[in-house]
Amino acid sequence: MNRRTFHNHLDGVREDLEGTELPSLEQTWEEAIEDARALMSDAILLGQEISSRRLEICNEAGDVLLTLAFADAIKPAP
Template identity: 60%
Template structure:
């Protein structure tokens, strides 16, 4: 089963996911990234912070970025 890493980019800073998560497909990883972004944004809103400029970068074991989910897409997902 492939392992996906969900790194959070805030400008030039990257918060790395060092453990990753085993999922069946990139589609499952995209759904997980959407939930993660919504959770992080919810917590930030409660603290009075705006982190909508961040994004989740999904990468594989080789470090290749497979998909980028801007946090703003977690509010208004593209069809």
């Protein structure tokens, strides 16, 4: 398993200090999409619009592996 951190970006960075153990980059991407959708759902219930945010997914060394724009998380998969 590999530890991945999901840093939330908008006007600053909300760092994920704990990270999540995930076995593959594909599962990391799926987790990022689920997280973005959950955060947007919560924001909608509060009357907030956060689709301009993005998640940066990093490895344990802090290297950015993937970037997910929240807006891309609401598009249907091909």
